[in-house]
Amino acid sequence: MRLRNVRIEGDFDSIPIPGDDEHRLTARAVWIAWEWRTDGDDAWRSERLMIPDHTRWDGASRPGIVGWLVPRWGVFSAASLGHDYAFRHRPFLSNGQRISRKHTDLLFLALMRRLASERVTGGWKAAAQLWLAEVMYRAVRWFGESTWDKHDAEFAS
Secondary structure (H helix, E strand, O other), X not given: OEEEEEEEEOOOOEEEEOOXXXXXXXXXXXXXXXEEEOOOOOOXXXXXXXXXXXXXXXXXXXXXXXXXXXXXXXXXXXXXXXXXXXXXXXXXXXXXXXXXXHHHHHHHHHHHHHHHHHXXXXXXXXXXXXXXXXXXXXXHHXXXXXXXXXXXXXXXX
């Protein structure tokens, strides 16, 4: 599967929840848009996913031992929101099928790469952000398989 033209449409912002350091709310609705195709398919499909305002999510989920390396909030907040929302709600795509775990995870990686290229201007910080995006993607793929697939066979792959 390949994705391209992944972007966030609208002004993404989050609101802290008083007394809850582990969750935030979206300040306004945002759209995530992308194009995708399966391997061996020549046609690109276009998708848009609307995430409503006041959607609650937990930022970048990570084990506490790596919290210093992977911040819960920051450059990749919008990517983690998109991933969590697609994972939780499993929207139908333009081909009539529900989004798969693999598709959701690839969307997460593509969003992180896009955000890193837009928000980090260069030098070692740009390389570090791209490396961190890869690490976060691989962790999601590995832990997602072991944790979530056993709960929902339809979401596997």
